[in-house]
């Protein structure tokens with residue numbers, strides 16, 4: 001079994017599960033999968049609002065990131081390995097996102113959502129942009145990962161963490177099960193709970209067919225919230241995030 005993987009060739013068939021809008025479960029043929037914690041809100045913003053956001057975003061310089069992506073980051077500087085957070089340069093979120101943050105709280109599961117980071121990612125097919133399957137950090141970031149999708153449709157692919165025992169699956173990107181979450185242009189997608197902790201998420205290169213921008217908002221974990229050991233740092237971040245520049 002190990003030798004097969006050493007060849008670097010994927011010999012496993014992928015069973016692709018599609019999210020059903022009606023029952024909100026994932027289907028592959030007659031097999032059904034339930035993944036708690038996936039919310040898709042289509043048409044969360046209008047075409048005019050999307051134009052406005054893209055104009056604002058494109059006035060800010062982009063920084064090259066991994067896998068052909070470009071990035072803009074508004075939040076603390078974090079070293080996740082060393083568990084160090086620096087709040088010094090964090091100056092709040094861009095003014096043109098103020099109304100969007102307020103609108104997020106009108107969605108039922110986000111009534112108490114207080115983002116302390118906003119990350120913009122730019123994906124373009126010309127650069128072969130993608131994002132490998134990964135888990136977002138749990139130490140600093142809280143349960144809800146909230147993304148507003150701009151300019152292009154794409155698909156967020158979930159692969160199970162439990163399916164990655166070395167013998168069966170040495171790398172998350174060769175999972176035999178993939179669950180596809182549609183991310184339509186102008187939609188809001190929330191990943192939390194089981195989907196956040198038990199499933200890697202990523203975007204295949206093949207699912208970037210035109211320029212796409214993602215605005216991802218993150219909240220504080222319990223460690224940085226009231227009663228947690230890093231509450232003071234958390235409070236400072238919340239205060240800074242209340243500012244718009």
Ligand SMILES: O=C(O)CCC(=O)C(=O)O
Nearest residue numbers: 121131136147201214216
């Ligand atoms: O582009 C996306 O929607 C996903 C981004 C993501 O997973 C991340 O920034 O951690």
Ligand SMILES: [Fe+2]
Nearest residue numbers: 134135136201
């Ligand atoms: Fe992520």
